[in-house]
């Protein structure tokens with residue numbers, strides 16, 4: 001086993017390639033041993049009682065050309081979602097101001113596109129610059145990016161770009177056929193090359209096996225630099241979508257995946273993303289103990305429900321958690 005995955009108090013820094021068999025061994029440890037190991041690594045790299053809070057806004061909803069089987073916004077499925085045009089920059093900034101007042105330190109903006117069109121880039125750049133001027137970190141998810149588009153967003157000061165790999169390479173084509181796993185990795189490489197921090201994770205409960213979950217995390221951990229942010233979503237089955245009837249994931253398997261993400265990527269923020277409304281408070285508490293240290297706040301995530309801020313505030317009080325403060329050099 002690799003040293004940085006073996007020691008419960010390992011700090012980040014060692015970058016030896018991980019094998020699927022090492023990761024499988026860890027994933028299958030007795031649950032208490034796995035959590036002890038993950039929590040030790042978490043504690044060695046982060047304040048275990050601080051959780052980073054992001055707010056997500058859909059700046060262009062629905063009508064997407066991609067066929068992601070889990071998504072309410074794909075034009076391929078009769079999900080009943082009405083498509084909208086790209087939101088006005090002023091409205092985005094006014095929403096961002098409200099998010100800042102609510103305690104969010106990172107503002108994530110998502111557009112349901114295969115990739116951004118050149119005609120939209122001026123507005124996108126204005127959104128990034130405007131949100132940064134409010135003193136928040138910025139994140140965008142706009143689909144596939146070329147090297148040139150990545151450079152333009154980097155020049156605008158974009159902090160993070162989200163582009164999930166969703167699942168393992170093996171299982172990927174069961175979920176999406178309109179673009180490949182390699183396309184996803186190309187966009188992540190373009191973003192990284194431009195100097196933007198990477199946010200990349202996946203979705204659990206799509207019918208994948210434990211091996212697929214492990215493989216997805218090994219792929220992320222073995223990128224030239226692991227993503228700074230790793231969202232772990234739990235599928236919200238969308239009526240009309242390809243995965244409308246997917247069997248829910250066992251919560252213990254979900255927690256195991258969070259723990260493995262923490263162990264394989266010790267310095268990354270691991271985010272509990274979509275699906276928190278279907279998680280008990282106890283399941284979320286286990287995820288925080290296992291190394292999750294980021295959430296989305298607000299009533300909605302793009303088009304999906306999210307626990308309200310009152311519920312999150314009560315849960316944070318019960319668990320003694322606090323919001324992570326933003327540390328920015330400039």
Ligand code: SF4
Pocket residue numbers: 064065066067068071072073074075111112113114143
């Ligand atoms: S996940 Fe993104 S790319 Fe895929 S269909 Fe939904 S909006 Fe489009």
